[in-house]
Amino acid sequence: MSDGSERVASSRGSAFERWLAQLPDALRPRERERRGTGQMRLVETIVLLLAGLLMAIATVNDVVLDTHVNHRLNADLRTWRAYTGHDYKNVGVEQDVLHYTTTDVVCGNTTPGPPKQRTQICLQMTGPIVHSHRAARGGWYLPPKAEDLHRYRYGCFGAPKAEGKCS
């Protein structure tokens, strides 16, 4: 059975095919690849290998970056729980992944309830991870159901107070 690599017989005698036949050999279509030196295949394979290597490095780099981010995230959560004395699961962390600083803001309820449904306390974490925790340089409060936007913040304390992070 044919596998469709060959052209259909009916079109072989067409004007189009006759025109194609008049093209120089370097431009003429072929039914099968000519057995050459394999130079084209070699170049393609090298390009493919280089592209594959680059993609592999980029993937591993991304996994390592994400691993560091998760490591920091765990330290932030532990610090928030230790500082507030609440062992809540639904605590939100906003990491500054845009500017690659290590400053994160961790917000969670001050009393038990669904996420963001109670008055929230936000802590600003900075610096390296020491004994699985990070330094909380201060923070602020948010009313229930409010996002962490400047206009909703109140009761700033520590470094954020000096930086004017509350309205």
Next chain:
Amino acid sequence: MNVAASGQFPLARTRSTQWAAPLATVCGLLLVAATAEIVIDAAVGHSILIPKQPPIAGWLSGIGERLGYRVFLIALLAFTAGYAGLIALGRSVSKRFAIALLAALHALIFVGPILLSTDVFSYIAYARMGVQHGLNPYVHGPLSIAHDPVYHYVGQDWKKVATAYGPIYTLISYPFGLLGVTGALWGMKLLAVLASAGTLALTWRCARVRGRDPVSATLLVGANPLYVVYGLGGAHNDLIMLLLMMGAVALTFAGRDAPASAAVVAGALVKATVAALLPFMLLARRSLAQVWGALATLVLGALFAYAVFGADGVNVVAALNRDAAFVSTDSFPNELAHLVGKPGVFPVDHDLLKVALVVIIVHLLWRTWRGYDWVAASGWALLAISVTSTWLLAWYILWPLPLAVIARDRRLLIATLAVQGLFVVHQLTPLLVPVG
């Protein structure tokens, strides 16, 4: 020397053949066990990996535990290891075993909940917009039916977005809009399983025509971890596109050029990506019947889309341009941007990627003109589209797979599996450092 050659090596070969069947059984069981673990745990719900959905697999929910990243990733790795084993054993796998394995995987996925994606709820929302609410899904997003029961399940990112799928797919989905959300969900799951079965049957047929082992080729596609867990698990319409793509290849192999090109255009009217096959088919066959088949289907499809959906139903380019601007965390351009110290992909990067894709396609077209296998060239084009896209999802790297297993260039299969492998590696962070 001759004695050794005639005595020892055949003995070793006999031993390896003796071990091959039990090893293949173990690999197959690993695939089934990993799938069962994911499905049973997913049925419990309340997992970040499982979209909100009607309780269609409630009868399974008492068996497992809530699916977490750790269990999911271990199951995915086990599945991948079993798949690699099956590939390595290749021709030792019997036809009966392969069919039974594929049937078991499909059945397990079918009875379970929707996995890892909310897309199927967008399909149902667009269908309900058309048949229940009289709204054009090419103009409005699901937000316009916020009171409809399906709205609750549509992904947050897609609530305002009009459909990007082709008019044929939208029309196929319309009858499901009459069935209620649960009925539509079962319908979509059944459609995905049938499309997958059709794709695998056509892969089998095409592999035989090309002189490849049909069992190995079909297993390479149907037992692929991303195909089963992400593609089938999410009931993605990519499976319908793949069915039409493989239909076009099978028809070309049978010398039926007009229906073959018509099938590609029909596939593109389901999901536009498959249109990438058409220029390679045309260059390889240079048949007038192909041109007429493609044109006739395109004109009929466009007229039909215009009549039902208006000008917006025909303007697929606008939808593609919109989607091309999206960026997913798993896309390779995004990973490369991180590698060079950038926070993500910028508009100029989109332009560079488009240029790179054009260069690759032009090279492949020239190679096809000069006799390179058009099936392989089409597969490379689909792989290049997914790799250069800033919006990469697991089921996008399935597109070249059925072509790769029948292509004359084995590099395509290696490259496709390597890209899939990198995708799996990129998912592993929660396994290395879980957040708690």
